[in-house]
Amino acid sequence: MTRVKVLLAIASVAMAVGLWFALTAPADTLQGDFTRIINIHAPSMWLAFLAFGLTALGSAMWLIRKQSRWDRLAQASAELGVMFTAIGLFTGMVWGQAVWGRAWDWGDARLATTAVMFFVYLGYLALRGATLDPTVRAQRSAILGVIAVVQVPLVYFSVNLFRTLHQTQSIRLDGITMPREMSIAILVNVVAFTILYAALMLARIDLAKAEERVAAESALAGDAVKPPRLSEVKDV
Amino acid sequence: MDRLIDLERVGVSLGGLPVLRGVDLSIGPGESLGVTGPNGVGKTTLLRVLATLLAPDAGSGSVLEAALGTPDVYEVRSQIGFLQHRPSVIPELTLAENLRHAATLVGANAAKAETALRVVGLDDVASRRADASSFGMLRRTEVARLLITAPRILLLDEPFSGLDVEAQELIRALVYRTTSDGGAVVMVSHESGQLSSHTQRLLPMALGSLDQQS
Amino acid sequence: MSFWSQTLEIARVDLTVERRLGDTMRIVLPFAVVAMLVFPLTLGVDLTAVSRLGPAVFWAIGVLFGMQVALRQAAHDDHERRDLYALLGVDPAARFAGRTISGAVLMAAFLAVLLVAMIVFYSPRLPDGWPGPVVLSAILVAVGLTELGTLAGEVTAGLHNRTALASLIVAPLALPLVIGSSQTLEALARDAGILPWILVLVATDLALAVAGVGLARPLEEASR
Numbered sequence: 052m053t054r055v056k057v058l059l060a061i062a063s064v065a066m067a068v069g070l071w072f073a074l075t076a077p078a079d080t081l082q083g084d085f086t087r088i089i090n091i092h093a094p095s096m097w098l099a100f101l102a103f104g105l106t107a108l109g110s111a112m113w114l115i116r117k118q119s120r121w122d123r124l125a126q127a128s129a130e131l132g133v134m135f136t137a138i139g140l141f142t143g144m145v146w147g148q149a150v151w152g153r154a155w156d157w158g159d160a161r162l163a164t165t166a167v168m169f170f171v172y173l174g175y176l177a178l179r180g181a182t183l184d185p186t187v188r189a190q191r192s193a194i195l196g197v198i199a200v201v202q203v204p205l206v207y208f209s210v211n212l213f214r215t216l217h218q219t220q221s222i223r224l225d226g227i228t229m230p231r232e233m234s235i236a237i238l239v240n241v242v243a244f245t246i247l248y249a250a251l252m253l254a255r256i257d258l259a260k261a262e263e264r265v266a267a268e269s270a271l272a273g274d275a276v277k278p279p280r281l282s283e284v285k286d287v
Numbered sequence: 288m289d290r291l292i293d294l295e296r297v298g299v300s301l302g303g304l305p306v307l308r309g310v311d312l313s314i315g316p317g318e319s320l321g322v323t324g325p326n327g328v329g330k331t332t333l334l335r336v337l338a339t340l341l342a343p344d345a346g347s348g349s350v351l352e353a354a355l356g357t358p359d360v361y362e363v364r365s366q367i368g369f370l371q372h373r374p375s376v377i378p379e380l381t382l383a384e385n386l387r388h389a390a391t392l393v394g395a396n397a398a399k400a401e402t403a404l405r406v407v408g409l410d411d412v413a414s415r416r417a418d419a420s421s422f423g424m425l426r427r428t429e430v431a432r433l434l435i436t437a438p439r440i441l442l443l444d445e446p447f448s449g450l451d452v453e454a455q456e457l458i459r460a461l462v463y464r465t466t467s468d469g470g471a472v473v474m475v476s477h478e479s480g481q482l483s484s485h486t487q488r489l490l491p492m493a494l495g496s497l498d499q500q501s
Numbered sequence: 502m503s504f505w506s507q508t509l510e511i512a513r514v515d516l517t518v519e520r521r522l523g524d525t526m527r528i529v530l531p532f533a534v535v536a537m538l539v540f541p542l543t544l545g546v547d548l549t550a551v552s553r554l555g556p557a558v559f560w561a562i563g564v565l566f567g568m569q570v571a572l573r574q575a576a577h578d579d580h581e582r583r584d585l586y587a588l589l590g591v592d593p594a595a596r597f598a599g600r601t602i603s604g605a606v607l608m609a610a611f612l613a614v615l616l617v618a619m620i621v622f623y624s625p626r627l628p629d630g631w632p633g634p635v636v637l638s639a640i641l642v643a644v645g646l647t648e649l650g651t652l653a654g655e656v657t658a659g660l661h662n663r664t665a666l667a668s669l670i671v672a673p674l675a676l677p678l679v680i681g682s683s684q685t686l687e688a689l690a691r692d693a694g695i696l697p698w699i700l701v702l703v704a705t706d707l708a709l710a711v712a713g714v715g716l717a718r719p720l721e722e723a724s725r
Contacts, residue, residue, distance in 0.1 A: 365590025373581050379521045391502070
């Protein structure tokens with residue numbers, strides 16, 4: 052737990068720094084202060100992509116190696132991916148309401164594909180929750196985890212594939228198309244969110260290990276079944 | 288009450304096929320009966336009739352003086368205990384929760400659940416979910432439930448199948464408690480050897496009828 | 502034990518089981534929300550049509566997927582469990598009432614989330630004063646649909662294709678609920694009285710309650 056606490060402390064500092072950058076970066080000339088929400092929205096979506104990518108990696112490695120640590124990675128990452136996607140969707144809707152005048156726009160391919168991705172991974176978590184046997188659960192969710200990752204590039208490139216309301220990528224490999232201070236603020240927040248993600252991942256994996264230990268102990272319940280007290284039958 | 292169970296020429300058909308034919312049976316307080324026979328002769332169907340869960344298509348009968356096939360049976364059902372072939376528990380509840388639920392429904396003190404669990408030897412695994420418990424543990428849970436509900440009529444369908452020696456002794460203790468309290472027990476099994484050591488009387492069943500001459 | 506004590510105990514355990522299984526909130530609800538996404542995608546970017554369709558889609562999805570919520574118990578109800586309740590002296594009417602209460606609570610939560618999703622995705626133009634009538638009609642639909650589902654579950658008990666069969670039975674019988682609820686909002690938008698439509702819902706719920714309680718014993722006997 053110590054490394055989790057250390058990472059959480061670092062994440063807290065990083066988030067505070069990110070918040071400072073977000074609040075002190077210049078506002079957009081057209082969208083005003085509403086732009087600042089991008090410092091939560093964009094990092095959340097990035098982390099969602101990263102998380103689901105790691106889910107796919109963990110799933111693939113489990114299918115190859117059949118080691119429970121890969122399943123723990125896949126599970127923890129999927130849960131956090133769903134959380135970050137929800138934050139991204141919510142902040143996106145708040146931003147959309149303020150800037151476009153509507154929280155949801157069906158003309159926006161990225162919104163629609165992100166919503167679909169959210170529900171795909173909700174289904175992944177529901178599948179895990181419905182499967183009691185750990186090995187069967189790992190196997191089935193690994194298969195779904197590998198298939199579901201196709202959503203990620205679909206969401207990311209949706210703004211390029213479909214000309215829609217959503218802006219295209221501002222930070223790309225061939226350059227950055229936003230003011231320097233804004234891009235620095237976003238990048239600082241991406242780093243802060245990533246540290247937070249790492250801390251939460253480690254905490255969730257530690258929790259999963261503890262759950263497995265408890266399950267393994269209770270699996271020995273045969274020893275805990277005691278001889279009946281036949282002389283006390285009449286006293287019930 | 289003179290006779291706890293009284294069947295006269297009872298017949299039952301299921302899916303259009305006769306399963307029980309002309310069954311005569313009379314059991315009084317403190318009596319225990321074993322019914323033996325191969326698979327498919329109607330032993331379980333007989334138990335379901337005695338449990339008032341199945342009304343006869345022919346003949347007449349009464350259980351605890353409630354005429355079979357009439358609304359009177361609703362008044363006596365809570366005095367009948369039935370250990371069926373497959374355990375009947377709520378899988379998502381723990382063993383303790385299953386017992387507390389049963390205790391609450393019959394108006395018994397929920398604390399009896401803890402006592403019953405201890406008596407059957409499941410107190411250390413009481414917080415285990417039923418769907419994560421073995422067949423033997425579920426059987427003991429059902430015995431605990433019967434200890435709480437204390438039925439006057441106890442019906443047991445292949446009760447020893449899949450049980451260890453300790454659990455079998457528990458069933459024997461339950462049978463003894465029921466008969467010594469003035470109740471009646473009917474136990475069915477395809478193994479007559481098991482029945483003869485647990486019941487006072489043994490009747491073979493064949494082709495839907497009881498062989499009263501045995 | 503009294504009728505109402507048994508009813509509340511049945512409802513309590515049913516909600517406990519749902520909390521552990523999560524069928525409604527983790528599976529049926531997300532599925533229903535995904536279904537809500539289908540209509541706008543097929544309509545393209547015709548925002549006026551999307552906005553106009555919102556309330557209708559809400560009630561249609563709510564009822565169709567709500568049937569799965571109402572029928573969820575049927576999936577777990579084997580004859581050993583039915584026998585268990587019978588031999589614990591549980592009045593079949595109490596079992597019906599208990600399941601209706603627990604199902605209605607789940608259904609109400611289900612419809613509440615669906616309503617929020619509809620408002621977000623469809624941006625409908627809702628008439629002034631809509632929350633009260635919509636919430637009231639949603640509660641009445643929740644109760645009626647649960648009653649229908651519980652009854653259908655009893656009627657189809659023990660049949661191998663019971664889930665599909667029970668859905669087929671519930672769907673047309675749920676039409677008064679669909680009509681009553683959707684027309685409540687339409688009447689509000691037209692400034693007409695909503696009372697007749699609320700009464701349709703109340704009458705449907707009452708009729709189903711009487712049927713469920715009155716027929717509980719015959720249904721239980723028929724299922725053996």
